[in-house]
Amino acid sequence: MDTPPNKDFEVAIVGGGVSGLVCAIALQRAGVPVQLFEAAAAFGEIGAGIGLGSNAVRVLKAVGLLDEVLKKIHPSELRTRGFIYYNGLGDNQEVFAVGYDAHPEDKGIGMHRAIFLEALVPVLEPQRAHFNKRCTSIVRSAQGSRRLVINFQDGTSHETDVVIGADGIKSAVRSFVLDAPDDRVAFSNTVAYRGLVPYKDLQEAGFKTPVVQDPACFVGPSKHFILFPIKNGEVINVVAFVARYDIPIGSEKLPPGTPWVETVPKEAMEKEYEGWGPDIAALMKCMPETPSKWSIHVVHPPLDSFVKGHVALIGDAAHAMLPHLGAGAGQGLEDAYIISRLLGHPETQGDNLEAVLETYSRIRRPRAQMVWSMSRAAGAVYDWQGAGGSDAEFMREELRSHYDYVWQYDIEADVEHAISELRTKGAYVAHSV
Ligand SMILES: Cc1cc2nc3c(=O)[nH]c(=O)nc-3n(C[C@H](O)[C@H](O)[C@H](O)COP(=O)(O)OP(=O)(O)OC[C@H]3O[C@@H](n4cnc5c(N)ncnc54)[C@H](O)[C@@H]3O)c2cc1C
Structure with a gap:
């Protein structure tokens, strides 16, 4: 159920992939005025599958989207997931398994990307989505103003208070955050x-x-x-x-x-x-x-911050990573969740946006970068390039610890941590809401 609009600021999201779409829905539900601008003529995904770990499933549940996804897939597709590893050489013997034993209550989903999108798209109010809008630059609306203008390739523009760049690895928003030509x-x-x-x-x-x-x-x-x-x-x-x-x-x-x-x-x-x-x-x-x-x-190299002023990056725009833990979209969903919880918080208003977005970056960046590094390390383990080479016990322990870090994550603790940090900084006044 959506909360009626309750904010004195507006948000524009650039990019309608999974990160941008989930963020737009979460903000809509929190009563934050939000518009989404997508370069393509419609929402679309590549013809491939996507795996979501239990951390991503928890975000979908918290945003109220898990049921929408479950309506589109076979009920058995939500289940305890792990990987069984086989030797690619010889006669393809099983070597070990990771992920089933430790946390049977944690479930993941594997599905076609198009199905995922079909579940999400109808939830976003159609008047919030604008297509054929390729962002080319972001500028301040006037000297001294905190308002921002997004310029589009078709010659139009849009003025707003907050820009969330969810425009993927080739992000046009990232150069604003870097304050320099993009070299990442x-x-x-x-x-x-x-x-x-x-x-x-x-x-x-x-x-x-x-x-x-x-x-x-x-x-x-x-x-x-x-x-x-x-x-x-x-x-x-x-x-x-x-x-x-x-x-x-x-x-x-x-x-x-x-x-x-x-x-x-x-x-x-x-x-x-x-x-x-x-x-x-x-x-x-x-x-x-x-x-x-x-x-x-x-x-790569990693960004020092996901935020500059009132402009923030989420998803691949902030931290596109190797896909070896199947964790990239899940990290985008975690970004979308934290930023929408903070922007939707009753004490977030136009005058503390900068502190709120800064806190988003401070909380999200270490976790997303750690998953980036672990994804790279996991690829090296699969490819027998880790310290233990092809030793099965070494591989199993390494991968178990990486997957545990990705999947067993308490994102609500991050929200609480962010709120308490904002209170300590004085950005939120110290009363309970
Ligand atoms: C081989 C492979 C397998 C993967 N498997 C998994 C997996 O199993 N599980 C998992 O969690 N992750 C996986 N990933 C990672 C995952 O696909 C990405 O992390 C995820 O799709 C990123 O979503 P996003 O919304 O941040 O960016 P994107 O999906 O790239 O979406 C960006 C959107 O912004 C739009 N856009 C771009 N530029 C502009 C602009 N200038 N103006 C306006 N709009 C713009 C694009 O059209 C697009 O719609 C995999 C990646 C690869 C390469």
Whole structure:
């Protein structure tokens, strides 16, 4: 249920991906006047799956969106999740499992991205969403004014009090926060081949590893394969990674003109996995003839702050990371939750916005950057590049601690911490609300 508008300031969100959309809905529900500006002609997502850990599920629940998502998926898709790890080489033996035993009450979801969007979009009041609005710059409305103007590519503009940049890794808002030309997008030296494969095709090709219930990860030297079920196990989302560890992140760019995402002949992918086990060979037969190849970029070096004045970044715009813990969208949802809880707080008004946004950054940045670092470290573990190489016990313990950090997180404690910090600073007056 939405709270009636109760604020003396307005918020504009730039970018309507999952982070921007969830943030807009959360602000709408909290009675904060909010408008969302999306570059594309409609809300849209790529044709791939997405996994949300229990931390992200808790955010959806807190914003009142979990039921909307559950209406769109099979009830069994919300369940205790973990990964079973298999050796990609040899005869694809199981090596270990992570994530099932410790916290059976914590549940995650795997689903098609389009379904996720279908659940969210109807909740946002349609008059709040504006399409074909590509932000090109943000400027102050006048000397000395705290109001901001967002300029769009179509020559129009929008004036507001707060801008939330949810415009993804190629963010146009980030340069305002940096107060300098943006230099924070780096090639991660990792590529991912992606495709959706019907499970029955896998069976027919002789694929043996169980993947209908639990996500599987096939590990090996400098490469790994993730398979997770969507559509109640009828379709398997495949992401196959190939990484270089001899090049530091950010030190080499893609050759000029190389797109970040392209379709490639299946043979390119097959070549990378020559000599891997029989299930990988069977899987290759089922991949689309032209899988997509993603050259994965990240935000690096990290930002010193997610905020400047009344402009804040959330999601990939702030901390795009390697996807090895399936945690990027979840971190965007955590950002959206904290910033909307703070902006929606009864004591947040036009005159303390700067302190409120600063506190958002102070609370969110360490956690998001830690997940960034752990995501990178997890990729190295899968690819036998961690300190323990291919030792199963080492890998299991490393990954367990990373997943625990991502999934077992008390975000309500962060909200409380932020509120108490705002009281200590005098930004919120010291009475209980
Ligand atoms: C291979 C791979 C697998 C992944 N798997 C997972 C997973 O299983 N689980 C998980 O949690 N995360 C996963 N991620 C990460 C996840 O996809 C991202 O973290 C998430 O989509 C980021 O959402 P966002 O809303 O912040 O940004 P985006 O999804 O990039 O959305 C940005 C939006 O802003 C719009 N926009 C861009 N520029 C402008 C502009 N100038 N003006 C206006 N609008 C603009 C775009 O059109 C877009 O709609 C994966 C990533 C990759 C690469």
